[in-house]
Amino acid sequence: MSRDDSRVWIRRASLAAGIAFTATSEYELARRLGAKPPIAVMLPVALDCYVIAALKWFRAFDVALSLMLMGAAQVAAHALEAGVITVTLDLVTVVSLLVPISLWRTHALARQTPRDATPTATVPPVPDETPTVQPTPAVILDRVDEQNATETPELPPGTGQDEQDTEPSPPVLLTSKDVAERFGVDPSTVRSWVQTGRLEVHEKDARNRSLFHPDKLPQEART
Structure with missing residues (x-):
């Protein structure tokens, strides 16, 4: 295994362990605040997705904020379990805001361009170097002859069809x-x-x- 591969696996193992540990406490915290089991699962899912997005696109602000939200949920869960604090309106308010904040920042990160993404260079089109074949004089003369053949020859005045069809004017009485x-x-x-x-x-x-x-x-x- 190369050095780069070992770094990748270390990051993945650390992330998996952290999510597995924190997800249980976040689920229990939601249950203690009155959420039913299918709904209580959404709290760890929302927080963990935000943490993964922040670490993947590595925005310093979101990395710090996601870890703070995760840490706040951990402290509240363990404090309730140890009996240090009780369920209050302030605690319910803070925990209820964890999911909307995580949802907002996760989508904000997904819409941003990653910093390590390098823009694709636009390759200018290669000009066509094929020489243009000009028509030979013989071809040009043939076209002129065809054009002249299709044109109607002009007739002398008084000999045209219109002159023959014109009726003589009536004599003056x-x-x-x-x-x-x-x-x-x-x-x-x-x-x-x-x-x-x-x-x-x-x-x-x-x-x-x-x-x-x-x-x-x-x-x-x-x-």
Whole structure:
């Protein structure tokens, strides 16, 4: 057995002997104060857990406090057994506070970081040294050709689909005065053409004036 192993076993044997000796007196103390057997066991369990936690994480304050609480329970138990003191309200109050104090400090120690715990060093990530492969010019040219192939070629103005689908705008209708000016005649002549059926009226406007379609003018008038 190595020297370190012997130290471990010495500490464990000392702790086991101390708890075994004190637990009996603490149990009897709880019984003398009126606690029933299942409840009386909780007094030595609470005190001994506090002592173990204080020694494990070794906080000087908690080591001293846990041993003081354990020692107070021992003195009270042996004094009652020897008949030196009797059960009083003060004694009941002090013993009743042993368990809550032990419970509070045990959980406080369990939430703290042990002093001998060394923080784990954060290892920085190793940069990836794999070289990045750049695309060759041939691959780039292929991508450009594919992009150009998918694009729609622009058509000259007036040859697109929209130009073919666009309907021609309707012609401007002519009044009697316009027809007379076009053929160099008097407006009364235009009215006579209408009466004789030589000139067809296309429609009437809001002012009831005769309107003529330029493509329906008489052939003789055009020449």
